[in-house]
Amino acid sequence: MSESTDTSIGSTAPGHYGAAGSLVFLSEATIATAWNVQGSADSSPMRAEVQRIAGVELPSAPNTTSQGAGVVALWLGPQSWLLVAADAAAFGNFAGARDALNAAGGALFDVSASRIAYVIEGPRAVDVLAAGCPLDFDPRLFGAGQCRQSLYGRVPAMFYRQATTPACTVLVARSFARDTWHSLCTAAAPYGYTVRAASRFT
Amino acid sequence: MRAGTVVLASGALERGIAYDGNDRPGTMLAGAAQAYVTRYGVKPGTRATIFANNDSGYEAAVRLHEAGIAIAAIADPRPEAALSGDHPQRARAAGVTILPGSAIVRAHGGLRVTGIDLASLAGGATRRIDCDLVCVSGGWNPAVHLYSQSRGKLRYDDALATFVPDASPQSIVAAGAANGKIDLSAVLADGHDAGLATAARLGFAARTPLSAPATAAVPTGPLQALWSVPSRHGAKCFVDWQNDVTVADIALAAREGYRSVEHLKRYTTLGMGTDQGKTANIVGLALLAAELGVSIPRVGTTTFRPPYTPVTMGALAGHEVGANVEPTRHSDMHDWHIEHGARMLNAGLWKRPHSYPRPGESEDEAANREAKNVRSNVGAVDVSTLGKIELQGRDVAEFLNRVYINRWDTLGVGRCRYGVMLRDDGMVFDDGTTSRLAESHYLMTTTTLNAVNVMQHLEYLLQVEWPELEVFATSVTEQWAAAALAGPKARQVLSELVSIDVSNAAFPFLAVGECELVAGGARIPARLFRMSYSGELAYEIHVPATHGRAMWQAVLAAGEAFGIMPYGTEAMSTLRIEKGHVVVGPEADGRTTADDLGMGKLVSPTKWCIGKPLLARPALTAPERWQLVGLTAIDGTIPRGGKLVADPGQATPIPMLGHISSWCWSPNVDGSIGLALLERGRARHGETLWAVSPLADARVKVRVGPPCFIDPEGERLRV
Numbered sequence: 001m002s003e004s005t006d007t008s009i010g011s012t013a014p015g016h017y018g019a020a021g022s023l024v025f026l027s028e029a030t031i032a033t034a035w036n037v038q039g040s041a042d043s044s045p046m047r048a049e050v051q052r053i054a055g056v057e058l059p060s061a062p063n064t065t066s067q068g069a070g071v072v073a074l075w076l077g078p079q080s081w082l083l084v085a086a087d088a089a090a091f092g093n094f095a096g097a098r099d100a101l102n103a104a105g106g107a108l109f110d111v112s113a114s115r116i117a118y119v120i121e122g123p124r125a126v127d128v129l130a131a132g133c134p135l136d137f138d139p140r141l142f143g144a145g146q147c148r149q150s151l152y153g154r155v156p157a158m159f160y161r162q163a164t165t166p167a168c169t170v171l172v173a174r175s176f177a178r179d180t181w182h183s184l185c186t187a188a189a190p191y192g193y194t195v196r197a198a199s200r201f202t
Numbered sequence: 203m204r205a206g207t208v209v210l211a212s213g214a215l216e217r218g219i220a221y222d223g224n225d226r227p228g229t230m231l232a233g234a235a236q237a238y239v240t241r242y243g244v245k246p247g248t249r250a251t252i253f254a255n256n257d258s259g260y261e262a263a264v265r266l267h268e269a270g271i272a273i274a275a276i277a278d279p280r281p282e283a284a285l286s287g288d289h290p291q292r293a294r295a296a297g298v299t300i301l302p303g304s305a306i307v308r309a310h311g312g313l314r315v316t317g318i319d320l321a322s323l324a325g326g327a328t329r330r331i332d333c334d335l336v337c338v339s340g341g342w343n344p345a346v347h348l349y350s351q352s353r354g355k356l357r358y359d360d361a362l363a364t365f366v367p368d369a370s371p372q373s374i375v376a377a378g379a380a381n382g383k384i385d386l387s388a389v390l391a392d393g394h395d396a397g398l399a400t401a402a403r404l405g406f407a408a409r410t411p412l413s414a415p416a417t418a419a420v421p422t423g424p425l426q427a428l429w430s431v432p433s434r435h436g437a438k439c440f441v442d443w444q445n446d447v448t449v450a451d452i453a454l455a456a457r458e459g460y461r462s463v464e465h466l467k468r469y470t471t472l473g474m475g476t477d478q479g480k481t482a483n484i485v486g487l488a489l490l491a492a493e494l495g496v497s498i499p500r501v502g503t504t505t506f507r508p509p510y511t512p513v514t515m516g517a518l519a520g521h522e523v524g525a526n527v528e529p530t531r532h533s534d535m536h537d538w539h540i541e542h543g544a545r546m547l548n549a550g551l552w553k554r555p556h557s558y559p560r561p562g563e564s565e566d567e568a569a570n571r572e573a574k575n576v577r578s579n580v581g582a583v584d585v586s587t588l589g590k591i592e593l594q595g596r597d598v599a600e601f602l603n604r605v606y607i608n609r610w611d612t613l614g615v616g617r618c619r620y621g622v623m624l625r626d627d628g629m630v631f632d633d634g635t636t637s638r639l640a641e642s643h644y645l646m647t648t649t650t651l652n653a654v655n656v657m658q659h660l661e662y663l664l665q666v667e668w669p670e671l672e673v674f675a676t677s678v679t680e681q682w683a684a685a686a687l688a689g690p691k692a693r694q695v696l697s698e699l700v701s702i703d704v705s706n707a708a709f710p711f712l713a714v715g716e717c718e719l720v721a722g723g724a725r726i727p728a729r730l731f732r733m734s735y736s737g738e739l740a741y742e743i744h745v746p747a748t749h750g751r752a753m754w755q756a757v758l759a760a761g762e763a764f765g766i767m768p769y770g771t772e773a774m775s776t777l778r779i780e781k782g783h784v785v786v787g788p789e790a791d792g793r794t795t796a797d798d799l800g801m802g803k804l805v806s807p808t809k810w811c812i813g814k815p816l817l818a819r820p821a822l823t824a825p826e827r828w829q830l831v832g833l834t835a836i837d838g839t840i841p842r843g844g845k846l847v848a849d850p851g852q853a854t855p856i857p858m859l860g861h862i863s864s865w866c867w868s869p870n871v872d873g874s875i876g877l878a879l880l881e882r883g884r885a886r887h888g889e890t891l892w893a894v895s896p897l898a899d900a901r902v903k904v905r906v907g908p909p910c911f912i913d914p915e916g917e918r919l920r921v
Binding site for chain 2: 098105113115138153154174178179
């Protein structure tokens, strides 16, 4: 990610950038709703409320995710999860859901605008990820349905793999997103990369 | 990268032999001389003597001979019977003089070696041979540094007279010369085998037989360990050329009682520096073993330190150079600020507008215009960077009671309150507001710079100190874009924007509510707070950050008819200095208590909180403590970073009574004002002191007063 003289590197407009060829594909995955659930992992009333509200089972194992219909639950910590949906109306009214979670001994925070997600795909996706993060992105060790929290460059980042492909989704805090996008583009430029139009987070 | 197994094929390093005069230029390792000839096509001398206790010196001799360098002789301590290997025989066939059972006992020459004295190892007469190159080989040491740094254990190999890899707690395999294989055919075979075995163990079977370079084994005679040849003249025999450590130095270390090899290293500097003993260490510890009368394995090796070889700063810095040294945080209004001429400054990792200079206007003039406009009309400032933490759970009020100095169990839904947090030692840690959004849902704001620290503080308390409290916290700094709308016309602007009644009766000072904000036909869900940092009638509007720019533009559009101006951090700072509002850093500098800052009455007498027990320490209640005051320059400008003294004309050292913590030109007071921490400050209101700065060569007469220059009764923010 050293400084490039190519000023088009970092553009968000769809198109081809960097070296000839296109071994990396970058895009934003838009998040419409993201709710942070907190509470005891052992609390069955809370789990039942989450199931009722979002239609997803909270994953218990560290660094794993679970899928519901149009919703992903990502493990954030021993008592913290992130429910992400591409649909703005996926979970219904926030205040009602929050009150229900509170009554069940848990908590619910609306963080829909807090994170920006980017998808890194293509044959050299792992190299782009490795350029900014010390995690091992080998699909045999970081497989489908898993998530990890680390850094990309110096920015705290969450990595999520939906399927066993080289593709990986990285979520960063909104205020850092511009920096992270530029870092991803700079890391991808030597391989040649294509920016794709934004897609819905899945 | 995480490796399942590491194969180390790091090679071997040749070692020297210590003898009298072995530091003369023209002395080098046999392998080095061979590399000059075969790799670089350079003749390192014209007439060489070889001194070797193993066959590899003979290979070098043959190569040098073939390159046209005269070989004066090969001195070898080994007996004739040991010289049956291929390389000695080739040397003999080439007509090179071989002198078994002999050694160099002295080298002659100053700026260049001119000759050497040879003698039998058994002693006796010397024989002088003229030469300008001496090539030495004392054997080979596997480069075990990386192996050892990864906690691999070593074993002493008598045949090689050196340490070789033995066992590693990690999945690390040494191969080739690094594994003690010296002959090329063995090196190639060992590397090939190690690669295949490792791949197989990791589940990568070779699909077809791999062809690898191979060569016939070269019959080799045994090495005979020889570390040093005693000088017959008491002269220096070097062991470590980089650190000038001699055989005598090692003997002295042993006599002085430095029996551990680690102590030997520190006493003599053997094996230190960039070379880290690559050539010298085995020789040095073998000599120590001889001095101590113990075996070499018992002496052991020193710790191998990384890096193996000097590493460039660039390799360590990696990508983190230039703009990548630190990430930058942008608010959702960032681009608007740039488009409207804002001069940006760094606030932690954030970029914030300092001011919005108009054409022909300086930054200071712009900030003064903006600050004046807030008090006369209305202004808007981007406060998205403030730390925001949401709290939920049954015990939030109790938790807040414990972390803030003031009471929180009396805060109703739809209300907010200013709070101060202390460190354990009683000093002010952070300040901000907390709002009660719903029955058990609160929003805490922190200073921009302390956002992460406060979040860590709260998480620590909840996880370690009070896990029994049912409180859940999450940072929502990134979730909400925020603007403060301040000035006497703020309500008029706001009422054009929001769906709720914002009259003083319906939405009084410190009210909090949810509403919708109309922005260009769209309706944005918003949180509205009636709080004031400027001391004016003011509101904070928070919207989901995706709507940040739309909200900001809607606020400015609605305010246009009322003379609204965006204002930056400089005007914000001027406004807060005019009101005497303290800031973490300048006033809350880690040495001030709430009482020092004029907020002693906020400390609730009826409850415990973090830091409160230690507030009773005598030093924290002493009357001579420095207290917050306001300063007005009588003439001149209060100097940046100035000190307060009673009389600058006194003989030095002049007692310092306090220091200026914040200062500005106030367009609303129309004068130079400041905040200061002053000894017995509250008792000095009305006094005249001097603000001095020896650095700026400034002396300015100032009047001490209360730390508030505008609306001391606080009426403007309640209208």
